[in-house]
Amino acid sequence: MAFRTMLKRGALAATIAGATLATTPQALLADSRVQHYDIAAGPLDRVLLDISRQSGQTISFAPEASRYSAAPIHGELSTEQAVQHALQGTGLELQVSPGGAFVIVHSGATPTAKPKPKTTGAEVSPAQAPRLGQVVVLGTRRSDVTDLSSPTPVDVVSAERLQSTGFSDLQQALQATVPSINYPRNRANGAVAANRTLSLRGLSPDQTLILINGKRHHVSPVVDTSDGVARSSQAVDISSIPVSAVERVEVLRDGASAQYGSDAIAGVINVVLKERDSGGRAEAQYGELDQGDGLTRNLSAWKGFSLPGDGFLTLSAEGNKTGYSMLAEGYDNRQWYFDGETAKEQAANGMRDKTKFGLGRSENYSLLGNGEIGLGGGFSGYATANYRHRIAHNTGPFRLPKDDATVRSIFPDGYSVWIWSRTDDAFLTLGSRYQDQTLGNFDLNLTHGWGRVRMGSYNNLNPSYGDDSPTRFYAGRMTTEQTTLALDWNRDLELAFSANPLTLSAGAAHRRETYELGAGDRESWANGGVPILDGPNAGNVAPVGSQAWAGFSDEVEKYGAKRENWSAYLGLEGEVLDKLQVGLTGRAENYSDFGNSTTGKLSLRYDFTPRIAVRGAYSTGFRAPTVGQQGYYSEVSGRIGQQTPLTLHLPAYTALAQTLGAQELKAEKSQNLSAGIVLRPWGNASLTLDAYRIKVRDRIVLSEILADAQTRATLDSLGLQSIYGVTYFTNGVDTTTHGFDLVGSQHFDLKGYGNLDLTLAYNRNRTSIDSIDQFDSGGAVIGRQVRGLITEGSPKDTLVLSARYAYGDWDFWLSATRYGRYGGYNNQDPSQDQYFDPDWVTDLSVTRRFKSFDVTLGGLNIFDQKPDLNASKMGVDGTGRQTYSSLAAYNPAGAYYYLKVGLDF
Numbered sequence: 001m002a003f004r005t006m007l008k009r010g011a012l013a014a015t016i017a018g019a020t021l022a023t024t025p026q027a028l029l030a031d032s033r034v035q036h037y038d039i040a041a042g043p044l045d046r047v048l049l050d051i052s053r054q055s056g057q058t059i060s061f062a063p064e065a066s067r068y069s070a071a072p073i074h075g076e077l078s079t080e081q082a083v084q085h086a087l088q089g090t091g092l093e094l095q096v097s098p099g100g101a102f103v104i105v106h107s108g109a110t111p112t113a114k115p116k117p118k119t120t121g122a123e124v125s126p127a128q129a130p131r132l133g134q135v136v137v138l139g140t141r142r143s144d145v146t147d148l149s150s151p152t153p154v155d156v157v158s159a160e161r162l163q164s165t166g167f168s169d170l171q172q173a174l175q176a177t178v179p180s181i182n183y184p185r186n187r188a189n190g191a192v193a194a195n196r197t198l199s200l201r202g203l204s205p206d207q208t209l210i211l212i213n214g215k216r217h218h219v220s221p222v223v224d225t226s227d228g229v230a231r232s233s234q235a236v237d238i239s240s241i242p243v244s245a246v247e248r249v250e251v252l253r254d255g256a257s258a259q260y261g262s263d264a265i266a267g268v269i270n271v272v273l274k275e276r277d278s279g280g281r282a283e284a285q286y287g288e289l290d291q292g293d294g295l296t297r298n299l300s301a302w303k304g305f306s307l308p309g310d311g312f313l314t315l316s317a318e319g320n321k322t323g324y325s326m327l328a329e330g331y332d333n334r335q336w337y338f339d340g341e342t343a344k345e346q347a348a349n350g351m352r353d354k355t356k357f358g359l360g361r362s363e364n365y366s367l368l369g370n371g372e373i374g375l376g377g378g379f380s381g382y383a384t385a386n387y388r389h390r391i392a393h394n395t396g397p398f399r400l401p402k403d404d405a406t407v408r409s410i411f412p413d414g415y416s417v418w419i420w421s422r423t424d425d426a427f428l429t430l431g432s433r434y435q436d437q438t439l440g441n442f443d444l445n446l447t448h449g450w451g452r453v454r455m456g457s458y459n460n461l462n463p464s465y466g467d468d469s470p471t472r473f474y475a476g477r478m479t480t481e482q483t484t485l486a487l488d489w490n491r492d493l494e495l496a497f498s499a500n501p502l503t504l505s506a507g508a509a510h511r512r513e514t515y516e517l518g519a520g521d522r523e524s525w526a527n528g529g530v531p532i533l534d535g536p537n538a539g540n541v542a543p544v545g546s547q548a549w550a551g552f553s554d555e556v557e558k559y560g561a562k563r564e565n566w567s568a569y570l571g572l573e574g575e576v577l578d579k580l581q582v583g584l585t586g587r588a589e590n591y592s593d594f595g596n597s598t599t600g601k602l603s604l605r606y607d608f609t610p611r612i613a614v615r616g617a618y619s620t621g622f623r624a625p626t627v628g629q630q631g632y633y634s635e636v637s638g639r640i641g642q643q644t645p646l647t648l649h650l651p652a653y654t655a656l657a658q659t660l661g662a663q664e665l666k667a668e669k670s671q672n673l674s675a676g677i678v679l680r681p682w683g684n685a686s687l688t689l690d691a692y693r694i695k696v697r698d699r700i701v702l703s704e705i706l707a708d709a710q711t712r713a714t715l716d717s718l719g720l721q722s723i724y725g726v727t728y729f730t731n732g733v734d735t736t737t738h739g740f741d742l743v744g745s746q747h748f749d750l751k752g753y754g755n756l757d758l759t760l761a762y763n764r765n766r767t768s769i770d771s772i773d774q775f776d777s778g779g780a781v782i783g784r785q786v787r788g789l790i791t792e793g794s795p796k797d798t799l800v801l802s803a804r805y806a807y808g809d810w811d812f813w814l815s816a817t818r819y820g821r822y823g824g825y826n827n828q829d830p831s832q833d834q835y836f837d838p839d840w841v842t843d844l845s846v847t848r849r850f851k852s853f854d855v856t857l858g859g860l861n862i863f864d865q866k867p868d869l870n871a872s873k874m875g876v877d878g879t880g881r882q883t884y885s886s887l888a889a890y891n892p893a894g895a896y897y898y899l900k901v902g903l904d905f
Contacts, residue, residue, distance in 0.1 A: 044068035061104040088144035138250040141505035153603035179798035195222040197235040205235035209264040218449025219479035229793040234628040240388035244300035245316035255672030257621030258601035276304030277312035294325035309374020327358035360394030396548030440491025453559025476520035476552030502574035515627035517556035524551025561631030581605040616675040627664040636834030647722035661776035684747035698731035710777040732781035739765030754807030764797040789827030811847040865896040
C-alpha cells in the first residue's frame with residue numbers, strides 16, 4: 001500500500017494523544033528550541049518516537065514508517081532539524097499542520113490528516129503536551145485511534161520491548177510484558193507438552209482470538225485433555241511466529257466477538273508484522289540455566305526489500321534449540337526390584353536422584369514473509385506466508401524394574417519413556433486492497449491455515465507383546481485446516497447529527513474448517529495377548545499399549561469433524577459530539593454444525609479534558625466449539641482383573657455418547673461489561689484503570705469418566721462389555737470472571753544523562769462457577785480437580801514493574817514480576833488441596849551498541865526464584881521424587897543467563 005494512502009490511519013497519533021491541543025504560536029515555538037540529541041540509527045518509527053518523547057513535540061506518521069531506516073541524530077538541534085536528519089534518504093518530508101503538529105508525508109504529497117479537533121479545556125504547551133500515543137488497528141475500524149485514545153483498553157508491545165525480554169518464544173515474551181496473559185510451562189506428556197498456548201484474564205486459551213496482521217489464525221491440532229489450565233481447549237499456538245518478524249503486538253483486553261467473530265470472549269491479540277523495504281538485522285543468542293542444563297541456542301534474521309509501487313517485502317527466519325531441564329528433586333526411596341533382589345536394589349542407589357522428569361528438549365525452525373506491492377489506480381496486493389517445523393522430546397515417569405509395565409528381558413533396570421512430537425504449521429494470506437475517497441476502502445483476502453502434529457515414543461514398551469515388544473512406536477497424528485474468504489469495507493461519512501466524520505464499516509466472510517485423526521502403529525495400541533511374564537503377578541493380564549502415550553487405534557479414522565461458516569457485520573463509530581466517542585457493531589453468523597449466533601457491542605468514551613477521559617463497553621459474544629472438540633476420539637486400555645476394558649473419549653454427536661446423556665455441542669455465550677478511566681496527568685505520563693465482568697454460559701468442558709453402575713448396565717445391555725467408561729465434551733459449566741487492569745507509564749528526559757522509562761502493569765481477576773450440569777445418571781459433569789483448574793489454576797493477580805534507562809550507546813532493562821497466589825484441588829479430599837505462594841521474578845539485561853552491531857548480556861529470574869514443590873500429600877507424579885506443579889506460572893527451573901549479539905545491515 002502506498003505510504004500516502006495510509007497516512008490517514010496514522011496522521012492523528014498526536015491528535016488522539018491530546019498533543020495537538022497546543023496553540024499554534026506555542027507549537028511553532030517548540031520547533032525552534034535547541035536540544036542535545038543522541039539517538040542511534042534504527043527504524044524510522046522508533047526514532048521519531050524518541051524525538052517526540054525528548055522534545056514534547058507531536059509527530060504524526062503512518063504505521064508503515066517502520067519500513068524505513070532512520071539516520072542517526074547527534075548534536076545540538078532544533079526539533080525540526082532532528083526530524084529532518086531522521087528523514088534523510090527516506091523520500092519522506094516534514095510538514096507542519098495548522099495546529100502545530102509535525103506530519104510525515106511523501107515528498108510532494110499533501111497531508112491527508114483529519115482537521116484538528118476543537119480545543120477543549122486549558123491550552124497545553126508542546127513541552128507539556130501528553131505523550132505521543134501509538135496508532136492501533138485492533139478494536140476499531142477507524143484510522144485515527146491510538147492506545148490512549150481507544151474506547152476500549154489496548155496494550156501495544158513494541159518489537160524492542162519483546163526482544164528486551166530475552167525470550168525467543170513470542171508467547172513467553174508477551175507474558176513478561178502483559179500481566180493479564182498467563183502462560184504456564186506445561187510439562188505434560190505427548191503432544192500437549194509440545195503445544196504452547198496462552199490465556200487472557202484467567203479464561204480458557206481458546207476464549208482469546210489470535211490475529212496475524214488482522215487475519216484469523218487457525219487453531220493448533222492439539223485438543224488438550226491434560227490436567228492443566230488449558231484442559232478442554234483447542235487454541236492457537238503463536239510460538240510459530242518468529243519474534244524477529246514482529247513489529248508490535250496489540251492486545252485488546254475486551255470482548256470483541258461482534259467485531260471479529262468467534263473466540264473473542266476474553267479479548268484479541270493481533271500480531272503486526274514488520275513492513276520493511278530496506279535494511280536488515282541478524283541475532284545470535286546463547287544461554288543456559290544456572291542449574292547447568294536447559295541450554296538454548298537461537299539464530300534469527302530479517303531483511304527488507306523494496307518492491308514496485310512503494311511496496312516492500314520483509315523476510316524473516318528463526319531457528320532455536322532448547323535442551324532438557326530437570327524439574328524433579330530429591331531421592332527416590334521406592335523399592336525398585338522384586339523382594340530378594342538385594343544386590344540390585346543396592347546398586348540402584350546411585351540412580352535414585354537421577355531419574356528424569358522435567359521440561360523437554362526441542363528444536364524450532366520458522367520462515368516468514370510479509371509483502372505488499374502497489375498496483376496503481378488505488379489498488380495494492382499483499383501476502384503473508386509463514387511455515388514452522390518443531391520437534392519436541394519429553395520424558396514420561398520412570399517405570400520401575402518390578403512394575404507390571406516392565407518387560408525385564410528388554411529393560412532389566414527399568415526405563416524412562418521418551419515421547420516425541422513433530423509439528424508442522426503453515427499460514428498463508430493473499431489479498432488486495434482498493435482505496436477511493438468516494439467509495440471507501442476495500443480489503444478482499446483469502447487466508448489458509450494448516451497444522452499437523454505427529455506423535456510417537458522410544459525407549460518404550462507395549463507390555464502385552466512381552467519379549468517381542470517393539471521399543472519404538474508411532475502413535476498417530478492430528479491435523480486441522482482452516483480456509484477463510486473475507487471482504488471488509490469502511491468509509492468515513494459526514495453526517496448531520498455528528499460533529500465529526502463517522503466511520504461506517506461492513507464485511508462478510510466464509511470459513512471452512514476440518515479436523516482429522518490418523519492411526520498409529522498397531523503395536524502402539526493393540527493387545528498383544530502376552531500376560532505378565534514374571535514377578536508376583538506373573539500370568540495376569542499385562543498393560544496394553546505403548547506406555548505414557550498410547551497410540552490412536554484404527555477407530556479414530558471414522559471420526560473427526562468439518563464445518564462451514566458464513567458471517568456478516570456492520571459497524572458505525574466515531575466522535576459524534578465534541579469529547580464523546582460512540583461505537584456500535586452488530587454481527588450475525590451461521591454455522592453448519594450448531595446453527596446461528598448474533599452478537600453486538602456498544603462502546604463509549606468521553607474526554608472531560610485532554611488529560612482525563614472515561615470509557616466503557618458492553619458486548620455479547622460467543623465461542624463456537626472447535627472442530628477438534630466436535631470430532632476428537634481416543635481410547636485407553638485399562639486393567640480390571642483379567643480384562644482390559646477400554647475407556648473411550650467420544651465425540652458428543654455419536655449415538656453411544658448421546659445414549660449416555662451427551663448432547664451435541666453448541667456455542668458458548670458471553671456478556672462482557674467494562675468501564676475505565678484514562679489519565680494523562682502531565683506530558684510524558686499516562687495511567688489507565690479498567691474494570692471488567694465476563695459472564696460465560698454453556699462453557700465447554702471435558703467431562704469426568706462416566707463409569708457408574710447405571711452406565712455400566714447400559715453398556716452391557718448394548719453388548720459393549722469391553723467398554724469400561726466414556727468421557728466427552730459438553731456445554732457443562734457457567735462462569736463469571738471479575739477483575740481490573742491498571743497500566744501506567746512515565747518518561748523522564750534526564751537531559752545530558754540519558755532517558756528513563758518506567759512502566760507499571762497490574763491485573764487482578766477472579767473466576768467463580770455459577771452452575772455445573774449433572775450427568776443423567778447423577779453426579780456433576782466435572783469433578784473437584786477440574787473445578788479448581790477453572791477457579792484457582794491461574795494467578796489471582798500479576799504485577800509487572802519495568803524500567804529502561806538509555807544513555808548514549810548503553811541500554812539497561814530491569815523488570816520485576818510478581819505472580820500471585822494460585823493452586824489446585826484434590827479430586828476427592830479437600831484436605832489435600834494445595835495453594836502456591838506468590839513469587840517475585842526479576843529479569844535484567846544490559847546492551848552496548850556499536851556502529852553496526854550490539855551486544856546484550858542478560859538474565860531471567862536472576863535471583864533463582866522457584867515455585868513451591870508439589871507437597872508430598874499431592875503425590876510425586878509417578879517419579880518417586882518431588883516435582884513442580886504443571887500450573888507453575890513461570891519456568892520452575894530457576895535462573896537463566898544469556899549472551900546475545902545483534903548485527904544491523
